[in-house]
Amino acid sequence: MREVINMRKIKVSDYEIEDRFSGVSKALKLEMLKKMYEIRYFEEQAEQLIIRGKIHGTCHLYVGEEATAVGAIYALNKDDYITSTHRGHGHCIAKGADLKLMMAEFLGKKTGYCKGKGGSMHIADVEQGNLGANGVVGGGIGIATGAALTCKMKKNGKVVICFFGDGAVNQGIFHESVNMASIWRLPVIYLCENNQYGMSMPVKEAFNIERLSDRRIAYGIDGLTIDGNNIVEVFNVVSHFVERCRKGLGPVLIESLTYRWKGHSKSDAQVYRTREEVKAWMQKDPIERYKRVLLGEGIITPDDDRKLRAEVENEISEALKFAEESPFPEPSEVEEDVYA
Amino acid sequence: MREVINMRKIKVSDYEIEDRFSGVSKALKLEMLKKMYEIRYFEEQAEQLIIRGKIHGTCHLYVGEEATAVGAIYALNKDDYITSTHRGHGHCIAKGADLKLMMAEFLGKKTGYCKGKGGSMHIADVEQGNLGANGVVGGGIGIATGAALTCKMKKNGKVVICFFGDGAVNQGIFHESVNMASIWRLPVIYLCENNQYGMSMPVKEAFNIERLSDRRIAYGIDGLTIDGNNIVEVFNVVSHFVERCRKGLGPVLIESLTYRWKGHSKSDAQVYRTREEVKAWMQKDPIERYKRVLLGEGIITPDDDRKLRAEVENEISEALKFAEESPFPEPSEVEEDVYA
Amino acid sequence: MRKITYLEAIREAMQQMMREDENVYLLGEDIAEYGGAFGVTVGMLEEFGKERIRNTPISEAAIIGVGIGSALTGMRPIAEIMFSDFMTIAMDQIVNQAAKIRYMFGGKAKVPLVIRTAGGGGTGAAAQHSQSLEALFTHIPGLKVVMPSCPYDAKGLLISSILDDNPVIFIEHKLLYKNKKYMQHVPEEIYRIPLGKGDIKREGRDITIVATSFMVQRSLEVADILESEEGIDCEVVDPRTLRPLDMDIIISSVKKTGKVVCIEEACYFGGFMGEVVSQIVEKAFDYLDAPVLRIAGRDCPVPYSLVLEEEMIPSVGRIKKGMLDLLGRF
Amino acid sequence: MRKITYLEAIREAMQQMMREDENVYLLGEDIAEYGGAFGVTVGMLEEFGKERIRNTPISEAAIIGVGIGSALTGMRPIAEIMFSDFMTIAMDQIVNQAAKIRYMFGGKAKVPLVIRTAGGGGTGAAAQHSQSLEALFTHIPGLKVVMPSCPYDAKGLLISSILDDNPVIFIEHKLLYKNKKYMQHVPEEIYRIPLGKGDIKREGRDITIVATSFMVQRSLEVADILESEEGIDCEVVDPRTLRPLDMDIIISSVKKTGKVVCIEEACYFGGFMGEVVSQIVEKAFDYLDAPVLRIAGRDCPVPYSLVLEEEMIPSVGRIKKGMLDLLGRF
Ligand SMILES: Cc1ncc(C[n+]2csc(CCOP(=O)(O)OP(=O)(O)O)c2C)c(N)n1
Numbered sequence A, B: 001m002r003e004v005i006n007m008r009k010i011k012v013s014d015y016e017i018e019d020r021f022s023g024v025s026k027a028l029k030l031e032m033l034k035k036m037y038e039i040r041y042f043e044e045q046a047e048q049l050i051i052r053g054k055i056h057g058t059c060h061l062y063v064g065e066e067a068t069a070v071g072a073i074y075a076l077n078k079d080d081y082i083t084s085t086h087r088g089h090g091h092c093i094a095k096g097a098d099l100k101l102m103m104a105e106f107l108g109k110k111t112g113y114c115k116g117k118g119g120s121m122h123i124a125d126v127e128q129g130n131l132g133a134n135g136v137v138g139g140g141i142g143i144a145t146g147a148a149l150t151c152k153m154k155k156n157g158k159v160v161i162c163f164f165g166d167g168a169v170n171q172g173i174f175h176e177s178v179n180m181a182s183i184w185r186l187p188v189i190y191l192c193e194n195n196q197y198g199m200s201m202p203v204k205e206a207f208n209i210e211r212l213s214d215r216r217i218a219y220g221i222d223g224l225t226i227d228g229n230n231i232v233e234v235f236n237v238v239s240h241f242v243e244r245c246r247k248g249l250g251p252v253l254i255e256s257l258t259y260r261w262k263g264h265s266k267s268d269a270q271v272y273r274t275r276e277e278v279k280a281w282m283q284k285d286p287i288e289r290y291k292r293v294l295l296g297e298g299i300i301t302p303d304d305d306r307k308l309r310a311e312v313e314n315e316i317s318e319a320l321k322f323a324e325e326s327p328f329p330e331p332s333e334v335e336e337d338v339y340a
Numbered sequence C, D: 001m002r003k004i005t006y007l008e009a010i011r012e013a014m015q016q017m018m019r020e021d022e023n024v025y026l027l028g029e030d031i032a033e034y035g036g037a038f039g040v041t042v043g044m045l046e047e048f049g050k051e052r053i054r055n056t057p058i059s060e061a062a063i064i065g066v067g068i069g070s071a072l073t074g075m076r077p078i079a080e081i082m083f084s085d086f087m088t089i090a091m092d093q094i095v096n097q098a099a100k101i102r103y104m105f106g107g108k109a110k111v112p113l114v115i116r117t118a119g120g121g122g123t124g125a126a127a128q129h130s131q132s133l134e135a136l137f138t139h140i141p142g143l144k145v146v147m148p149s150c151p152y153d154a155k156g157l158l159i160s161s162i163l164d165d166n167p168v169i170f171i172e173h174k175l176l177y178k179n180k181k182y183m184q185h186v187p188e189e190i191y192r193i194p195l196g197k198g199d200i201k202r203e204g205r206d207i208t209i210v211a212t213s214f215m216v217q218r219s220l221e222v223a224d225i226l227e228s229e230e231g232i233d234c235e236v237v238d239p240r241t242l243r244p245l246d247m248d249i250i251i252s253s254v255k256k257t258g259k260v261v262c263i264e265e266a267c268y269f270g271g272f273m274g275e276v277v278s279q280i281v282e283k284a285f286d287y288l289d290a291p292v293l294r295i296a297g298r299d300c301p302v303p304y305s306l307v308l309e310e311e312m313i314p315s316v317g318r319i320k321k322g323m324l325d326l327l328g329r330f
């Protein structure tokens, strides 16, 4: 746990939050940038594979939302838990997944995280605390809550971040789970990635409230809305609540405002939004923004940045190579792994 | 619709509400008392039948909560809709059900509302706007919302009251439905009968908030908490929001504080509460309280009251007689009424 | 004669019925501007407006709950659940409410609700987007369950479903939607195919195939192969509605051929075909020359990888082999 | 030798396993002070405290969701769903999450979750509190489904279920809980009955009865009657676990008797016995002297009125008559 004494406070929404980011090591700050690139480039590669018809199936790209996954997950310890969503590559990478195994899974290979059985929407790495992507909108929320119950019952000091989209906030399981976490004071951070749409449904039409984090009031828990494209804010706010969770102070509902740059999934004509809107959000690129912070702090130079990107590009190519050269599962494996 | 101009305003929670009750006719005020007695006596009769082992099945008694059903339903027009719960006799009677047909149903007779197929937990009278009791906690909430959608789409000016217990407020269907009603501005009054327990679960343990009506904030709708044992307040508040609904101003969440005097159902040792607590609430008998209002206003005399009670007792006996003399369904009818 | 796709047939049925009856409306996720995840409702928003092409939040239980409540009070909703896997989220509404209301109320109410949903695999969408869950619904009294296998049936059955006064689970198949191969002549006017009436998709003398949904198409392929390669003449029976089930048409065919194979995409164990086999045994035992064979999905969730998915779902090869094995036993 | 009820056997299994393994805990509605709607958990709060006898709000989906999440991370939850009818509210959690997680994750996770629930009718609780919905679960790969018919089996099977690393649907029957008639000697120590192993509840030569849950008891009654009145010697086979299903024990019995009746309380159409019949036909066709008969609940929701409920659920009279009819056909 990081030192909090004498830390500068910043105000986010109604909360006074410690500026933990300023105390983070250079190495870690750089690693965070690297993770963002990994996500961005992984997704761009994924998109290419989809476009080139190399993927039997679909996927949901996280481009534009990198600051949320990385900022939030870097506020955790390695052995804390997350649950993820159908748009899960970003969370998975931020949680430290091996890009090779992810790419292999995406290509349906035997060497993938799930031996080719899960695919993009079900990548999981339970050993490392990633309790899995989920193809059901809201599907991870009950699971996250249960993992938090384990943490509480085993008193292992761990915390869970439960990622879900704005769309999931109107699912019954959200309501039931958050209430249960509240009455039991479970160490779970409900992190809503409000990227403005649930598929084609604008948040403004799916909700009659301005800030989704106001739903916290229904459960008597903490909560606030943050700038999900500002990794520093994400990191600081989530860190703050991770610590509160570890102290047993109960769950929180954080709404992280962000935007998905790409279509919802493979086949999306995007009739529900304008090009201008997309462009405007692309101006708020979370990676560029973070890079400016790091350049400003003198942590990187433009040259470092170029090198870093080249390095990540290389990793992605390696991952793709690994995946492409990997074998498919054998048909005979189909009925394996159903039961333990 | 009743006249609202120049009506005295009273303050309930944060709302200024018109004192419509003061404008109600004597006859209607009396009828409301009568309905309360009908419910009370029906339930006492039902309890006797259960105790004497005359009922194959169980039932959930509404004794102590009469002011909520009667106050709320008398704020409706005859052709408005309600949905009810497992503890539904009260709503049913207040909505104008025939006691004979209710009692017959409770005894499993062919002459009952549901030909003996539904029983206590499923009494419905769709023709009269009672869309049915429901054995599933929260089961009526989606249905009420759909009925309100009909009202809106058909522009028939009708309103729906959706009754449910405190326990139902933690069901997913509550969350999904209320949100939908909010974004579509449907004419539905979500009326939570907070009788302090969901079976053995105290509201204080099932929720981490003081007032369940605060959940309104999650949906951006109106809402407040009222004294559910005060029929005048119930009537006024519900009337106020019925009118708003008819104007197309959207749904409301009302929490009506009340108490069930009897055990949850047939077999309940009531270990989860004290006798003192029950007694204290019995002091707040909604019928006695309303009677004091009517005596005070000179609408009834003690003698009228005695007569009224005798009349209701008689009706209940008649209903029981009718039910007992009615035939059971024929076994051959069992597979009828599955499909239209 | 115009030929249209399965998807177009479904859309046309809805359009025509919405023009006929203003009580018919649609509700579901992304059905308006987006036109539905599979494009079934494309263009309908423009014609009918957003009151009647009603986009909902992602709230499957409430979608069905609202459908029930509005059906009970005079509307005729068509609710869309994007993938049949998500029917489970609304399962209480379907099983405990929609299916039972009429009965519990002693026949004094009706719930004319159609629930359209896309079932089946073959799209690489893995375990939570590819299931064939019809058996969960066919077991529930009060529900009707329809699974059209071609455009002509899709239109006629959907029209009947909309006109039906009961809750109808209408399961479409993703692989049928747009595939030009399955385009068919479909009359432009409104017509009905009665719920509970099966159809012989191919007449034959040697063996009866009972199949549902996409497996009807696959069976027809196999039938052609068996005919040309082996001279075996298959009769393909498509019940079209699984509940009520037209056992008569199946039994007549069995009496003619004496041999039956039941083919479904759903997982083998506990699948709908268990009912078909049992009824064949009960009603035509003495006509059977051999055990009734079932060919079905493997007993596992639908896997992601193409090689595994193809192994999981009955393929032309697997069906052919199963049938030849069976015929070898005679 | 002490005799205990079914309910006591279930409670004892949980108590003993909770003493053995601190990861085992209970969650559900009204299970603490109240002791559960049927009294199964009475007294457990006192011994284990409220962290481990965890009362929940009325939130069935989250109960199962939380169970899954905690099972995935090292606990061994026993979730109680008060009535099996309400399993439908948690159906997505059960079908799409619990059952599939292991497979979707390529075998790299496990979900040791037991879901206990009370099924069946006969209590006058009507359509939403009396269903026998096992067929909705037996069809789902990844789930195990257990339905004990007596105290001895209940204890041994529940212990095995708790020790099992998969999600297990454990369906108890309300009419078995407290009825003294079904009390049995049950060993005090911990013992296991393997999941997937059926049991011959009564040996016989003339006809095989396959029955589940409460219908096993009813079948035994009928068997006694048929023996004394008609001299017919029935063999009663109780699969005990419906998935995995011990077909071997059923097939052996069928091979011996050549005649089978399958009896279940669930609605007839699409019920679990369709699977049993189909497998019998597939595996023992040549041994069958006659069609396999199914006796099951009527194809309607469970009605309230006693006369109707008795007609809906297979009664001793109906079973007896059905069997005599069948035997008349031989
Ligand atoms: C229960 C369920 N309903 C519908 C879908 C289809 N679907 C997949 S993603 C999606 C939108 C989800 O929106 P949101 O939660 O905001 O996440 P985002 O895609 O924006 O990241 C929908 C409707 C689904 N997968 N699960």
Ligand SMILES: Cc1ncc(C[n+]2csc(CCOP(=O)(O)OP(=O)(O)O)c2C)c(N)n1
Pocket (backbone or CB within 6 Å): B060, B086, B087, B135, B136, B137, B138, B164, B165, B166, B167, B168, B169, B195, B197, B198, B199, B264, D029, D058, D060, D082, D086, D089
């Ligand atoms: C979905 C569901 N879960 C559990 C039950 C069992 N049950 C019946 S009533 C009840 C308590 C309901 O509490 P509340 O909603 O407050 O209504 P009250 O009984 O207090 O009127 C419970 C748990 C049920 N009928 N339905």
Ligand SMILES: [Mg+2]
Pocket (backbone or CB within 6 Å): A165, A166, A167, A193, A194, A195, A196, A197, A198, A199
């Ligand atoms: Mg979104």
Ligand SMILES: [Mg+2]
Pocket (backbone or CB within 6 Å): B165, B166, B167, B193, B194, B195, B196, B197, B198, B199
């Ligand atoms: Mg209550």
